[in-house]
Amino acid sequence: MRVRGWGRGRGWKAEAGVFLAVAFVAAGLLGAVQPATGIPPEVVQLTQFGPAAAVLVVALLWPSRIRRRLAGALPAQGATGALSARGAAGALSARRAASPGRAARWLLLTAPLIIALSAGAYGWVHGSAVVTDPRSLAHPFALVVVAQFVGACGEEIGWRCLLQPLLRTRFGPVTASVLVGAVWGVWHVGVFAQAPAYAAGFLAATVSMSVVLGLALERIRSGRLLLAGGFHALVNLGMLLFMDEESGAVVPMLLFGGACLVVAVAWAVAARRARTGVRDPGVTIAATRRSTL
Structure with missing residues (x-):
């Protein structure tokens, strides 16, 4: 059915x-029916497939548009109108400086960088590092890894593969990413049952990670879902093994949000410089890593 x-x-x-x-x-x-399915929430949470269900419904209503969204089609010019000659030259320099392959590599390297910054800061504040032995988990770690990746893709097909390119038809990459990140954070409604500072740290993390994903995927057309899902799953697994924010503790969540914010700023600065041909995101991310670790 097509809506006209x-x-x-x-x-x-x-x-x-x-x-x-x-x-x-x-x-x-999906969250309500999960207990009846017998699927352990520690392995995968069915709520993660809510965005995938939404993509299916929207695809039934606007099939041709959604095919373009999922294919990664972006407007030839942003929400600001035609590019100036200087802007066009900067865009060309950006495309040359930051290839899709390089953006993909730096995106996947950014996930462990976020965990390293978060866990390092938490170890310094806490007095010792928090490390969970994968063998101590209630379920095989290989199963957890696969399930986390599948669940992450269930979310990212909606947030980054549909909503992000949809908002890019009206807004620039950073604005669209911030909006997606804010919605992504609010969608985790259970977070708001925690302390206000915990919820603030979580929202800072989702908005910041959304900026990183939005800027990275701006240059990528194939494999967007796998890359976004991989980044998402790596962050989740890192938090599982090296942080204890799931307990509701405020400090680790604030540190996680702060680490995400630092990395997002580095990506934004690098993207701005890449538009003028100064350097690509990888250089700034590497410099950030050297200066903060």
């Missing part, structure tokens, strides 16, 4: 509205 009659100005709002409504409702329903 929406003007160009309202069409993106309809897509976003339907996607978000279904993503929130489906996540709640």
Whole structure:
């Protein structure tokens, strides 16, 4: 079924509205039925597939548009209109300086960097490092790794493969990424049952990681879901093994949010410099790593 009659100005709002409504409702329903399925939430949380269900519904309503979104199609020019000659030259320099392969590599390296910064700071504050032996988990670690990756992809097909390119039709990459990150954070409604500082740290993390993902995927058209899911899963696994924020402790979550923010700023600065041909994101991320570790 195709929805007709929406003007160009309202069409993106309809897509976003339907996607978000279904993503929130489906996540709640999946979370409610999980106990009956016998699937341990420590392995995978069914709520993660709420965004995937929303993608399916939106794809039934706007099939041709959603195919373009999932293929990574972005506007030839952002929400700011035609590029100037200087802007066009900067964009060309950016494309040369930051190839898709390089952006993909630095994206996947950024995940362990976030964990290293978070765990290192927490070890310094806590007095000792927090390390969980994978063999001590209640379920085989290989199963947890696979399940975490599948669950992450269940989220990222919605956040980064549909909502991000949808918002990019109206906003620039950083603004679109911040909006997606804010929605992504609010979608984790259970976080708001914790202390306000815990929720603030979590929101800082989701917005910051969304900026990193948005800037990295800006240059990537193939394998976007696998890359976003891989980044997401690596961060989740790192938090599982080296942090204890799941206990509701505020300090590790604040440190995690701070680490994500530092890395996001590095990506944003690098992207800005890449547009003028100064350097690519990898150089700035590497410099950040050297100066903070």
